[in-house]
Structure formats: C-alpha cells, structure tokens
Amino acid sequence: MASPFLAIDIGNTRLKWALYDAAHPGAALQAHGAEFLDHIERLADGPWADLPAPGSMLGCVVAGDAVRRRAEEQIVERFDCAPRWVVSSAAEAGIVNGYDHPTRLGADRWVAMIGARHRMLDAGPARPMVVVMIGTAVTVEAIDAGGKFLGGLILPGHGIMLRALESGTAGLHVPTGEVREFPTNTSDALTSGGTYAIAGAVERMVQHVRSHCGAEPACYMTGGAGWKMAPVMNGHFELVESLIMDGLLVIAQARG
C-alpha cells in the first residue's frame, strides 16, 4: 500500500511544503502550505500537527545549512521519517546537467527542470524548453529537446531590485506601483522597470533557445511571484505553480 509523501522546497524567502497520497507524479495533493523562513519552528505544532505521517520525504534547499537544520528538526520532531534532500548531479530523471560544476547548480533549478521535462513529455513529443522561476531571485533555464540543460540566467527578483534602488539612491522611496508601458510616476516606473527587466531577459533566452535548437521551446513559469509576471510575457508561458513539487515527485518515483 502506498504511504503519504512529503515534498519540501526551501527557498531564500519561504519554505513551501506539500503532502501527497503517494510518491509518484499525479499523486493526489492532501495538504500544502508555506512559511517564511523565520517561522519554520511553528511547523511541527502548527500546520503539520494534524497531518497523516508520511512514509518518506524529499526536498530541495537553497537557503543555508542553518535553515536546513531547523527544517530537519521539525521533520524529525513531528514525523518518523528521514530528511532527504536533492543534490544537483551530472544526470537525473531525463535531464543531463551542462553546468561546469554540476553540483554547484541550485537544487531548486535542477528539480524544476526535471518537473518541467516530465510535464512537457506528458503533453506531446520532446521539445526544447525555457523554465523560469520567479522567486527571491529569478532564474531562466534553457534545455534542449534531448533533455540537456544548456545553461541559465540568474537575475535579482522584484524585491531585491527595488531594495537595491532604494538603498542606492536618495529619491526612490515610493510605494509599489502598477506595470505600465509608459510609466508617468516614480512608483510605476520602478515596478514596470523590474517587471520588464525580467520579461526582457526571458525573451532573450527564448530567442537563444529558438536559434540554437531550431525549434520553438515549450515555456514554463513558476515561483511565488510567477502569477504577476505571466500576464506581461510575450508568447505562451504556462504558469505551473507546482513545478518544484512535480519534480520532487518524479525524482522520488525514479529512486523507488
């Protein structure tokens, strides 16, 4: 009988968790949540208090070791299961890692690509992909039709861009604005500048993949602020909030 599976994604701002009824793609989601990193200590006695115990867990973590240890304490305190974390490697679950030093690639990026490839193959024949994550940082990955990760971009996220401008200037302390094609006030100029900086980088990567691979890439977007970016993108971007969780399910199944 299948036992529940706990997937955890620890980013630089929040820990996201999801409990599934089994450890394979397509398993039913039973519960999920997100905590800011300062609130990890609440998990065992709070959102996790009434959950059925998972038989296994798998996570990815890009926050530091101290944060990972605090998460492990909660997992061990609440559940009788061993913490397991994905480490980027030379190849896994259909993706070949083109990074100069494969283990230095962020585990969140690796897992999201694995989730995206599984989704793309489920929908039809193999295509190149562009995989975008809009979190604390923004990443833009290129993968060819054979599953080789060609390389990717790292950009500051919205929040970091705005804080950098605020702290580096005298006149840019203003509330959040709206995204406008032709901004006519400081708030809109800052918000639109950040949004189109990300959109422009993504569009360049789509061009690079299109000309390198000679085919139109399947484009996926995920991350906490993905819903804000998806509407301003040119071309078709599928917004998949669960890309990292999907990747963790694929890896868990492949590892048995």
Ligand SMILES: Nc1ncnc2c1ncn2[C@@H]1O[C@H](COP(=O)(O)OP(=O)(O)OP(=O)(O)O)[C@@H](O)[C@H]1O
């Ligand atoms: N309108 C905005 N203005 C300023 N900052 C914003 C805005 N929208 C989102 N952000 C910032 O974008 C970042 C990503 O948001 P969020 O925490 O939801 O993503 P996440 O995917 O959970 O990130 P991570 O996985 O890196 O923890 C956060 O640092 C947040 O402060």
Ligand SMILES: CC(C)(CO)[C@@H](O)C(=O)NCCC(=O)O
């Ligand atoms: C780029 C981030 C911060 C995105 O979450 C993370 O994947 C990370 O810390 N990566 C390590 C460096 C790299 O991927 O090249």
Ligand SMILES: [K+]
């Ligand atoms: K992340």
